[in-house]
Amino acid sequence: MDHNEIEKKWQKIWNGSGVNTFDETAGGEKCYVLEMLPYPSGAKLHTGHWYNYGLADSYARFMRMNGRNVFQPMGFDAFGLPAENYAIKTGVHPKDSTDANIATMERQLRDMGTMVDWSHEFRTCATDYYKWTQWLFLQLYKNGLAYQKKAPVNYCPSCQTVIANEQVVDGKCERCKTEVVRKEMTQWFFRITDYAEKLLAGIDALDWPEKTKVMQKNWIGKSVGGEVIFDLEKPVGDIKSIAVFTTRADTLFGVTYVVLAPEHPYVKELVTPEQKTAVEAYVLAASKQSEIERTSTSKDKTGVFTGRYCINPINGEKVPVYIADYCLATYGTGAVMGVAAHDTRDHAFALKNGMTIKRVINGENGNDDLPFTEYGVMINSGKFDGMKSADGKLAVLDELQKTAHGGRKVNYRMRDWSVSRQRYWGAPIPVIYCEHCGTVPVPEKDLPVTLPYAVNFTPDGKSPLAKSKEFTECVCPICGKPARRESDTLDTFVCSSWYYLRYPDAHNDKAAFDKDTVNKMLPVDCYVGGAEHACTHLLYSRFITKVLHDLGYLDFDEPFKRLVHQGVILGPDGYRMSKTRGNVISADPLIEKYGSDALRLYLMFGFDYTEGGPWSDGGIASCAKFMDRIERLVAEVKDETADASVGALDYELNRCIKEVTKDIPEFGFNTAVARLMELVNALYKYRNDGGYSAAYMKYVLQTLVKVMAPLAPHFCEELHSLMGGKKSVFTEPYPKCDESKLVRATTEYAVQINSKIKCKIVLPQGVSRDDAAKLALENPDVISTLGGATPKKVIVIPERLINIII
RNA sequence: GCGAGCGUGGCGGAAUGGCAGACGCGAUAGACUUAGGAUCUAUUGUCCUUGGCGUGCAGGUUCAAGUCCUGUCGCUCGCACCA
Numbered sequence: 081m082d083h084n085e086i087e088k089k090w091q092k093i094w095n096g097s098g099v100n101t102f103d104e105t106a107g108g109e110k111c112y113v114l115e116m117l118p119y120p121s122g123a124k125l126h127t128g129h130w131y132n133y134g135l136a137d138s139y140a141r142f143m144r145m146n147g148r149n150v151f152q153p154m155g156f157d158a159f160g161l162p163a164e165n166y167a168i169k170t171g172v173h174p175k176d177s178t179d180a181n182i183a184t185m186e187r188q189l190r191d192m193g194t195m196v197d198w199s200h201e202f203r204t205c206a207t208d209y210y211k212w213t214q215w216l217f218l219q220l221y222k223n224g225l226a227y228q229k230k231a232p233v234n235y236c237p238s239c240q241t242v243i244a245n246e247q248v249v250d251g252k253c254e255r256c257k258t259e260v261v262r263k264e265m266t267q268w269f270f271r272i273t274d275y276a277e278k279l280l281a282g283i284d285a286l287d288w289p290e291k292t293k294v295m296q297k298n299w300i301g302k303s304v305g306g307e308v309i310f311d312l313e314k315p316v317g318d319i320k321s322i323a324v325f326t327t328r329a330d331t332l333f334g335v336t337y338v339v340l341a342p343e344h345p346y347v348k349e350l351v352t353p354e355q356k357t358a359v360e361a362y363v364l365a366a367s368k369q370s371e372i373e374r375t376s377t378s379k380d381k382t383g384v385f386t387g388r389y390c391i392n393p394i395n396g397e398k399v400p401v402y403i404a405d406y407c408l409a410t411y412g413t414g415a416v417m418g419v420a421a422h423d424t425r426d427h428a429f430a431l432k433n434g435m436t437i438k439r440v441i442n443g444e445n446g447n448d449d450l451p452f453t454e455y456g457v458m459i460n461s462g463k464f465d466g467m468k469s470a471d472g473k474l475a476v477l478d479e480l481q482k483t484a485h486g487g488r489k490v491n492y493r494m495r496d497w498s499v500s501r502q503r504y505w506g507a508p509i510p511v512i513y514c515e516h517c518g519t520v521p522v523p524e525k526d527l528p529v530t531l532p533y534a535v536n537f538t539p540d541g542k543s544p545l546a547k548s549k550e551f552t553e554c555v556c557p558i559c560g561k562p563a564r565r566e567s568d569t570l571d572t573f574v575c576s577s578w579y580y581l582r583y584p585d586a587h588n589d590k591a592a593f594d595k596d597t598v599n600k601m602l603p604v605d606c607y608v609g610g611a612e613h614a615c616t617h618l619l620y621s622r623f624i625t626k627v628l629h630d631l632g633y634l635d636f637d638e639p640f641k642r643l644v645h646q647g648v649i650l651g652p653d654g655y656r657m658s659k660t661r662g663n664v665i666s667a668d669p670l671i672e673k674y675g676s677d678a679l680r681l682y683l684m685f686g687f688d689y690t691e692g693g694p695w696s697d698g699g700i701a702s703c704a705k706f707m708d709r710i711e712r713l714v715a716e717v718k719d720e721t722a723d724a725s726v727g728a729l730d731y732e733l734n735r736c737i738k739e740v741t742k743d744i745p746e747f748g749f750n751t752a753v754a755r756l757m758e759l760v761n762a763l764y765k766y767r768n769d770g771g772y773s774a775a776y777m778k779y780v781l782q783t784l785v786k787v788m789a790p791l792a793p794h795f796c797e798e799l800h801s802l803m804g805g806k807k808s809v810f811t812e813p814y815p816k817c818d819e820s821k822l823v824r825a826t827t828e829y830a831v832q833i834n835s836k837i838k839c840k841i842v843l844p845q846g847v848s849r850d851d852a853a854k855l856a857l858e859n860p861d862v863i864s865t866l867g868g869a870t871p872k873k874v875i876v877i878p879e880r881l882i883n884i885i886i
Numbered sequence: 887g888c889g890a891g892c893g894u895g896g897c898g899g900a901a902u903g904g905c906a907g908a909c910g911c912g913a914u915a916g917a918c919u920u921a922g923g924a925u926c927u928a929u930u931g932u933c934c935u936u937g938g939c940g941u942g943c944a945g946g947u948u949c950a951a952g953u954c955c956u957g958u959c960g961c962u963c964g965c966a967c968c969a
Contacts, residue, residue, distance in 0.1 A: 295891060295964060303968070326969060339969095381967085406967050417969045424887090425967050493968055614964080685910070686898055693898065698911055706910085712925090751900070754909035761909090768926075830905040835950050837905055876950055881904050883949055 083675025087794040088541040091193055101810050102141045102151045102197045104600075105305045105672070110112025111148035112601055113140040114580055116160040116609030116617070117157045121204075124164065125188045126657060126673060127649045127683065127695060134680045135646065135689065135749060136608040137194035138659075141790035142744045145814040149550050151601060153583040154189060154196040156182050158205035164505040168538055172685055174505040188667070190346075193676055193794050195810070200586040204575040209582065210507035211528035213575050216624070217499075217510055219631060225271045225612035229521070235263040245684035261417060268509060269496040276300050276492040278637075279622055288643040289690070292614045301493025301800050303327050306477035308486040309419060310338055310390040314396060317349050322390055322401065325412030326493050328422065328556065329480075330472035332394045333461040334440035336430065337418040339383065339402045341409035342366040348402065349710045366405045379428035381406050393485035394476060395462065404429060410549075412491050420451070426488065427451035441469060451739035497620065499571045504537040506569030514556035514563040523557050529565070543567040576622040578628075580604055580639055599635045607640040612649075618643070644747055647692025649683070667696045677792035678704040684749030684791060707795055709760055710784070713767070715843075718803050726776035732762040732822040733780055738817035740787050749791070755790055778803060783815050831862055832883040838865045841882075849876040856882045 089625030094100055103585070117138045118129065137152065144150040155853040163174035163181075170177075182203060202209050221228040238258035280300050283293050305327035312320060317791045322338055340347055342363045351359045362384040364768055384403030390401055399418075406425055407416050420430030420437040427450060430437050441456040455469035464472050500509065508529040510522035532551050537544040545551050546567035575690075581593045584601040588594055603625075609617075621639050629637035650656055651663025658664065670679050682700040687693045735760040743752035763780060765771050782803055789796035789809045800809035829852070830837050839861045843852055854876040856862050862884070869886040876882050 291890060293965090298889060298965065301965090305969080326968075374925065401967055407969080408967075411968055419969090423969070425969075429966095491968085493965090611963085618967080688899070691892090691899095696898070696911075700900070702910055708925095750898090751909080754900075757909055764926085828905090832905085832950080835948095840905080873949070875904090877904050877950095881950090883904080 081795075081798065083677065083794070084552060084672065085194055086798045087191070087676055090794045090797045091190065093429040094193075094195075094808070097808070099810060100195045101199060102153075102195055104150070106148045106149050108149035108491065110601060111140075111143045111150045111606070112151045112584075112604045113143065113150055113606050114583075114604045114608070115154075116607075117155050117576065117579060118185060119157045119160060119162070120185050121162060121833065122181055123659070123664070125192075125667045125668075126184065127242075127667055127679070128657065129359045130192065130667050130679060131649050131683050131687075131692070132608060132646050133194060133748070134187065134192055134417045134612075134676075135684060136190070136606075136644075137196070138605065138680065138684070138749070138790045138793075139608075139744060139747065140813070141195055141793060142811060144194045145742075145786075145790060145812065147813070150195070152194070152196050153200040153586070154194075154198065155579065155583065155586075156185070156203040157572065157576050157579070158182065158203040159210075159569075159882065160573055161503065161505070164503055164537060167505075173533070174537075175205070178203075178505075184730040191671065195793075200583050202579075202582060202586045204507075204572070204579065205505070207528045207530055208587070208589065210531075210575065210721070212582070213570065213578070214497050214510040214522070214527050214529060215524060215592055216578055217570065217574070218524060218527075220627065221511075223627075223631060225274065225627060225765050227271065228266055228268055228269060230264055230266045235261050235265070235738070237261060265500075266837075267500040268497050268511075269498055270574075270623070272497045272620070273492055273494055275623050275626055276302065276494055277490075278626055279619065282622065282626075282638055286638060287641060289611070292611060292618070292643065292645065294621055295614040296785045299494060299619065303491050303493070305329065305489060305491060306473070306480075306486055308332060308477075308480060309393060309415070309484070309490045310399075310417070311393065311485075312350075312401075313389040313391060314828060316388065316457065319346050320350055322346065322415050323413045324417045325489065326417055328419070328469075328473060329476040329486075330455075330458055330461075330464075330467075330469040331419040331422045331440055332392065332417070332476050333458075333464070334419045334421050335392050335397075335399055335417045335440045336420055336436040336438055337352075337402055338390055339404045339407045339416050339418055340386070341407040341431075342403050342405055343409040344403070344407075344414045345764060347386070347403055347477065350386050350388050354384055355387035359386060362403060362405075363858050366445070368841050381425060381432050383429060383433060393480055393483065410495055411493065414563065422450075422452055424451050424453060430557055454604050483747045487612055497571075497573075497584055497623075499574055500568040501571055502543040502567075503532075503569055504535055506572060507531070507550075507564045507575060509547065509568050509570055511566040512554055512556060512563045513566065514559060517556050517563075520556055520558055520563070526557065526821040531569075543569075573617060573620050576617055577624040580607075580621070581625075581628075581634075593633075595633060602634070603636050603638055604640045604642075606642045606644065608646060611645040645690055647687060649687070649692050650694040652655050652697070670700060674700055674704045675795070677795040678707060681706070681753060681792055686754040687750065689749055689811045691748045706753075706757060708791065709764070710781070710788075711795075713760075713763055713777065713797065714781055714785075714799050714802060717781065720775045722779040722782055722803075723773065723775035724779040726773045726779075728773070728776060729759075729762055729766055729780055729823075730818075731784060731824065732759055734819075734821040737787055737815050738822070741814070741817065744790065756784070756791075759784055785809065786812055827879045829856070829879075830881045831856060831859075831865070831867075832881065833865060834885060835883055846877065849878065852876045852878070852882060855883070 113136060115133050140150050140152045156497060158178050163178050166177055167174045170389045190363045204210060217226060236258050280297060283296055286293065305325060306329050308324050308326055308329060308727045310322045347363065383402045386401045386403060388401045392399055418426045420426050420435055421439040422441055440458060440460045441452060442459050443452055443454065443456045458464045458467045458472045464475060467475060477486055477488050483736050508531055510527060510529045512520045512522060514520050532548055532804055535544045552565045552567055554563055554565045581598055585594045586599045625634065625639040628634045648656060653663050655663060667679060678700055681703040685703055686699040736755045739755040740752045763777060785799045786809060797809050824845050826842045827841050828842050831839050831841055841856060841859045841861060843855050853876050871884045871886055873885040
């Protein structure tokens with residue numbers, strides 16, 4: 081069989097017959113199967129893409145054959161830095177390179193032979209898509225969920241852009257691997273922290289990998305504690321007090337100093353003239369350090385005295401105010417109370433800087449080394465003495481509440497989502513700045529704010545759009561006077577945070593999506609993609625869905641009911657595929673040689689789907705061989721009239737149907753293929769043993785081809801047709817296991833004596849435990865193995881094993 | 887440091903607490919063949935082979951542990967002074 085030829089043939093037939101077109105009105109419960117949309121990079125599809133799209137497609141095809149009305153769309157996440165970086169390097173405009181890449185990629189995706197319904201395709205960089213991304217921004221803005229603030233942000237010197245915390249990997253830019261530095265800039269943010277509690281609460285009910293759920297929980301990082309307000313000894317200008325967040329208010333009596341982050345807004349004003357030089361030098365040094373350097377655990381706990389004192393609200397003690405870089409401006413209030421005896425970091429700082437160490441918690445188990453960071457019993461704490469930490473920390477906060485010097489508070493580690501990018505190739509932020517009216521959102525009727533084609537995107541620290549007069553110069557929608565347009569673009573994660581809503585109604589020019597359609601088609605029933613998006617795309621999508629739900633656009637508030645992560649296909653050398661390593665396995669040559677179905681089968685068979693693993697050339701050859709074995713059998717019997725009545729392999733056939741039907745929905749492709757191989761082995765044995773019925777073999781093969789069709793679509797379609805199938809195999813119902821064929825007269829039991837396997841005996845199938853025990857003890861083999869010993873106890877596991885204890 | 891996950895033949899990997907190693911690769915032998923890197927058949931965890939030992943290591947629970955529990959070592963990923 082010429083695989084390339086039959087694959088082309090069937091793809092053409094499928095496309096022409098509309099067999100892959102989603103029909104809302106078709107019968108069956110809807111099933112929205114979605115793979116994370118691809119980024120159109122210049123490189124060709126590699127085996128990793130296939131692993132994601134090909135195998136998820138097999139799942140989708142299986143669901144369709146099992147009566148579900150499957151919707152499987154595809155589109156392109158087309159904005160982003162790589163295209164712009166490529167443009168800077170080569171001068172090819174991002175739109176041109178992206179269009180070209182999409183053309184290639186779409187061709188390759190079509191060659192895969194998936195049942196994707198291409199009529200719902202979109203690309204996020206097209207105006208008819210990003211118009212609605214801008215609309216989404218406006219909805220968040222109107223509802224107070226998008227705001228601007230000046231904040232220390234991660235800045236990538238190479239990309240010349242701000243990137244989100246979530247996109248910093250090992251202190252380096254996720255995309256270009258350049259060391260990230262910190263910089264103060266005015267940025268747009270989405271108030272995802274407002275949704276921290278909802279995002280956290282929704283996690284448990286999701287059918288997602290446990291690992292991913294835990295990662296999101298940790299990322300949100302809820303901690304229950306309280307706020308403590310330290311009044312300054314004397315107010316400095318408008319500043320009267322310093323608020324700190326703590327989870328250990330029970331240690332408040334042990335506070336010997338207070339620390340501000342070097343970036344804390346109070347620092348400049350608070351510092352006394354005598355300390356000014358030292359503090360300014362320290363702040364400057366801290367700003368030069370990357371977050372990685374600052375947060376290194378091995379680093380000394382340095383700090384500088386501000387010259388000011390504040391008052392511990394619980395006991396009136398006067399304590400010094402320091403600045404130290406171990407205190408982070410982005411967490412809590414940007415200030416901490418120093419409890420040298422009961423916090424590891426504070427202890428190290430106190431030792432280094434000669435602070436007083438005051439013990440206020442005693443261990444309950446005699447563990448008395450300092451720092452003592454566990455819970456215990458309060459001492460040296462006035463009226464709280466003798467209280468347990470857990471009670472004490474609430475009691476102390478409640479006491480502070482009375483004088484408005486604190487109270488219980490929940491804090492989250494997660495920070496707001498920074499969405500501004502000083503880049504060209506993204507959706508423009510639909511905002512206008514007017515001297516008279518201030519910050520004005522672009523009216524919805526004026527959308528889209530179109531990204532101009534002709535701009536200079538050479539990086540020079542300024543947004544490329546800021547350099548385009550035609551773009552920035554505009555009139556204020558309110559007063560009509562000249563105004564300036566926002567020149568930053570949106571993080572591409574904004575584009576991909578809502579795309580799953582667009583697919584069902586992808587060409588709607590009246591709205592981002594039709595409410596009714598979306599409520600019918602969503603949530604996504606099965607979402608397949610990489611685990612690396614746990615705390616980015618997957619979190620953002622949940623956030624946006626919850627926002628749109630709360631604004632009344634959606635009936636549901638979780639976008640992805642079920643989530644499956646595919647593993648990573650590594651290079652043959654066991655390392656992650658990368659251009660620099662030169663170990664990328666491109667799909668095209670493999671398809672050329674073995675065909676797309678063989679590639680799919682090997683990706684299914686060779687790996688645990690969620691684990692992935694190193695590529696092996698031998699593996700794909702073995703799958704091609706397996707297909708040849710089936711093809712040869714089909715060639716022998718294709719002209720027979722199928723006859724099911726012989727029944728010689730009915731057990732093996734139904735076992736195979738049963739197991740494959742169980743495995744595919746669980747993405748257990750490797751075992752599903754193994755069961756098919758077993759059936760083929762059984763067929764060969766049946767044939768080679770002589771006296772076989774070709775008509776019966778044809779019946780078995782016809783069934784096998786249907787069972788296998790989702791896994792090797794072109795191949796099985798061809799065999800189905802060769803054996804006389806008139807319609808597409810994918811319109812056939814999936815074979816059902818006939819349980820009655822799995823009933824056998826006898827079962828072989830393993831017999832253990834004192835839990836060691838001694839012999840095997842054959843008993844009738846379905847006997848009761850008591851009868852099995854009785855029959856076993858009467859069995860001559862068992863009697864001789866027992867050698868006269870008296871059984872004390874007999875344990876029977878039905879249809880499996882008998883353990884005789886003597 | 888914290889959190890999560892994973893350690894099974896020469897290799898990829900199977901095993902609702904119930905016969906460890908399914909299925910495949912590789913290897914060995916045979917058949918067919920002018921030929922074989924095709925195909926078919928058989929064998930293939932290991933050893934001192936009437937049997938013993940084997941799922942990183944050490945314990946524990948159980949009639950029974952790759953699976954559950956405790957500890958430990960190693961690897962991978964995530965977070966990284968989280969107050």
